[in-house]
Amino acid sequence: MCTHHIATINYLYNLWEDSAPDHPKSSLIIETDVISIDSNNIHYIIWEYRIASDWQSVSNLQTENWIPMVCVIQYMRVAEQTWPDLDSYVNEESLAVVPLGSTEQHGPHLPLATDHLIAEAFAHEATDRTDYLCTPTINIGVSPHHRQFHGTMWVEAPVFRDYVESFTRNLAYHGIDRIVYVNAHGGNVEHLREVGRRLRDDKTLYAIEWMWNESIPKLVDDLFEQNGPHGGPKETAMIQYLQPELVNNDRLADARDNGLTEFTDDNTRKFGARTYYDAADNTENGVLGDQTDATAKKGEEMFESATEQLVKLCQWLDEQALSDLMPENHV
């Protein structure tokens, strides 16, 4: 089952709990899911479910407990649409979500795709819930600080800024006037902020950067003792939840023992100055934090909480008058 389906099932579970509080989450059993595309390029997921009083009693269920249910979800992935079908979107809506990540080393246990998989999962889930437009994912970001490790890919910071700016300008050309950059790579943050500033200063549009873990700082802190800024348990938990087949769980202790468990000013600064530039300056295997603290359950909790934040951010942004989002006049 792909990432997106796991996330959607969780969304249905939540809907189910809201509408049928007497039947807890464990009473909803997804039997089938079928995806089809109709002539309007709308995707449907058709589910059947049954109610069990208790998850353990599945085998004792009688057939009359089966209830067919149709759940319709309209996806707005821009790359999956035809151009005539997009007309109504740009006429009525003006918000787009842009997922961005990196392709860079994430230690011995996580795939190079970690950041862009996370960004894409959030962007897809939030736009599936709201029907805002989601653009294709930008998979390669600013990662020269991971270059000593095999497979890390990057573009120079000015190239990245120009690329994102140019790409965002063409969204503006199509009628988009507000954007959320859904980001999962720390190295992109300052550059996305800079691009957002340029575009707002010349009143092209309003674009803001959203980094998933910054939307739920307290939860991340509560869940992990040593969360590590890179390749730590928070990213590990997220991939364990989203794409478990890509995590090398047998290397978690190794990731912790050959990395830098505790990332503090004491071991990364001298007299107030940051003395390092590359991940390799601080760690042998490229990662930080205690990876053995990660579980898919924690990943799910973070995914749900941060998705909620992202959905609220998009809705808030959509409600604002454009003039309120533009720079103030000179005093």
Ligand SMILES: [Zn+2]
């Ligand atoms: Zn990462």
